[in-house]
Amino acid sequence: MDRSVFMRILFTVFGVLSGSRVHAEETPPRVVHHPSDVVVKVGDPATLSCRVDGNPKPTIEWLRNGQPLDTANGDGQWQPMVLSEGSLFFLSVGGGRRGQSHEGVYTCVARNSAGTATSRNASLYIAVLQEEFTVQPSDVEVAEGEVAILNCGPPMGHPEPNIIWKNNGLPINTSNHHYTLLSGKLIIAPAEKNHSGAYVCVASNTVGVRESRAARLSVLGKPVLVLKPENVSVRLGESAQFYCQAKGDPPPSVVWSREQGPLPNGRYLVNPDQTLQIHYVTAQDAGKYTCTAVNDAGVVTASAQLRVEEAASTQQKDLHKELSALRVALENVTIMAPGSNISQVQWKVRENCFREFQRKHKCNSCVICVVFSL
Numbered sequence: 289m290d291r292s293v294f295m296r297i298l299f300t301v302f303g304v305l306s307g308s309r310v311h312a313e314e315t316p317p318r319v320v321h322h323p324s325d326v327v328v329k330v331g332d333p334a335t336l337s338c339r340v341d342g343n344p345k346p347t348i349e350w351l352r353n354g355q356p357l358d359t360a361n362g363d364g365q366w367q368p369m370v371l372s373e374g375s376l377f378f379l380s381v382g383g384g385r386r387g388q389s390h391e392g393v394y395t396c397v398a399r400n401s402a403g404t405a406t407s408r409n410a411s412l413y414i415a416v417l418q419e420e421f422t423v424q425p426s427d428v429e430v431a432e433g434e435v436a437i438l439n440c441g442p443p444m445g446h447p448e449p450n451i452i453w454k455n456n457g458l459p460i461n462t463s464n465h466h467y468t469l470l471s472g473k474l475i476i477a478p479a480e481k482n483h484s485g486a487y488v489c490v491a492s493n494t495v496g497v498r499e500s501r502a503a504r505l506s507v508l509g510k511p512v513l514v515l516k517p518e519n520v521s522v523r524l525g526e527s528a529q530f531y532c533q534a535k536g537d538p539p540p541s542v543v544w545s546r547e548q549g550p551l552p553n554g555r556y557l558v559n560p561d562q563t564l565q566i567h568y569v570t571a572q573d574a575g576k577y578t579c580t581a582v583n584d585a586g587v588v589t590a591s592a593q594l595r596v597e598e599a600a601s602t603q604q605k606d607l608h609k610e611l612s613a614l615r616v617a618l619e620n621v622t623i624m625a626p627g628s629n630i631s632q633v634q635w636k637v638r639e640n641c642f643r644e645f646q647r648k649h650k651c652n653s654c655v656i657c658v659v660f661s662l
């Protein structure tokens with residue numbers, strides 16, 4: 289092909305193309321990028337974007353709460369400005385009371401000779417975090433193995449405050465399977481002894497951090513019997529012992545009882561180590577004895593049988609019968625020394641019963657003496 293012919297064809301094509309541009313149809317504006325909601329801290333900058341196309345190039349106007357917005361031409365600290373591509377820019381967002389706040393619903397309006405387009409509404413919120421918790425966590429006591437729930441209602445805030453918990457000042461790790469965070473509540477299941485401590489609910493968002501009061505979680509140990517009573521078999525007139533030792537947190541109190549009737553009046557003693565001693569066992573003492581350990585977290589019991597066998601000799605049997613018939617009266621209680629926890633108690637055998645006993649057994653003392661700890 290001849291070079292000049294080629295050039296002419298090229299110019300012709302170019303001419304057609306450029307001609308079509310000059311005479312392009314007018315197109316109404318179209319919003320290609322809508323603004324979206326923003327939450328901004330007072331004093332921070334913010335941008336609400338808006339991009340449009342259309343022919344001829346549309347002009348942009350912004351509305352706030354449906355009313356045309358005064359925009360600055362570049363010098364305004366307070367008034368937002370419209371950037372060249374259409375976005376609305378705030379140098380420093382104001383959060384004052386009505387009239388002094390930039391909070392509101394913003395709309396971008398694009399116009400050209402072919403028409404008008406309106407963007408989606410976008411809200412500008414001022415970020416806030418109030419001081420007061422709506423629900424403060426309260427102290428909780430649970431037994432070991434149970435479920436502990438610590439409540440927390442964070443202060444009102446925007447954006448929605450994020451919640452974490454601290455135990456004794458350290459953030460707790462919610463990937464630990466004992467902990468579950470459920471709409472602010474901390475659920476500890478099962479609670480163990482070492483979960484006891486001071487728990488603080490911490491709420492935070494872009495504005496700041498708020499800490500709740502410290503709530504005390506006390507995980508109590510249910511009573512456990514470390515030593516249980518065992519069945520015992522004793523002869524008439526002998527002594528019987530039942531052991532019972534309990535631990536727990538708080539330390540449990542231990543009480544002894546009988547399945548039928550009261551403990552043998554005057555002949556039993558509970559030692560400081562909770563051992564039950566029954567002295568001078570009679571046939572009526574046979575039966576079931578129960579040790580009960582109680583604290584705030586629970587109760588545990590254990591029972592054992594007391595079996596009473598015939599006395600070995602007939603002489604012992606007789607003595608036993610006679611002693612059983614004796615009636616005594618409290619004679620004298622003496623504190624051994626000031627400040628001492630030891631006392632001496634003297635029982636006097638009732639005269640009428642005693643004379644015969646004395647005569648038969650040729651004993652002179654008319655007093656039974658018991659020394660015991662208070």
Ligand SMILES: *[C@@H]1O[C@H](CO)[C@@H](O)[C@H](O)[C@H]1NC(C)=O
Nearest residue numbers: 352353354355393395408409
């Ligand atoms: C946008 O906001 C204005 C002013 O608040 C309101 O009048 C209008 O109904 C809203 N439009 C839409 C689509 O929500």
Ligand SMILES: *[C@@H]1O[C@H](CO)[C@@H](O)[C@H](O)[C@H]1NC(C)=O
Nearest residue numbers: 459460461462463464465466
């Ligand atoms: C939390 O616990 C998980 C698993 O027990 C562990 O992988 C992770 O490192 C812990 N995170 C922290 C901050 O201690």
Ligand SMILES: *[C@@H]1O[C@H](CO)[C@@H](O)[C@H](O)[C@H]1NC(C)=O
Nearest residue numbers: 455464466480481482483484
């Ligand atoms: C608590 O004690 C258990 C064992 O009883 C242990 O496995 C766990 O790591 C302890 N937790 C903490 C927070 O000390």
Ligand SMILES: *[C@@H]1O[C@H](CO)[C@@H](O)[C@H](O)[C@H]1NC(C)=O
Nearest residue numbers: 517518519520591592593594
């Ligand atoms: C104690 O005696 C009772 C009743 O005779 C019996 O049921 C129980 O098994 C005995 N306990 C022990 C530890 O031997």
Ligand SMILES: *[C@@H]1O[C@H](CO)[C@@H](O)[C@H](O)[C@H]1NC(C)=O
Nearest residue numbers: 619620621622623632633634
């Ligand atoms: C009580 O016992 C003490 C010590 O054995 C004795 O000194 C005192 O006199 C007794 N009192 C009476 C009223 O018997």
Ligand SMILES: *[C@@H]1O[C@H](CO)[C@@H](O)[C@H](O)[C@H]1NC(C)=O
Nearest residue numbers: 559560628629630660661662
């Ligand atoms: C009585 O006091 C002694 C020492 O002063 C002490 O070892 C003992 O445990 C006390 N007994 C009771 C029942 O408190």
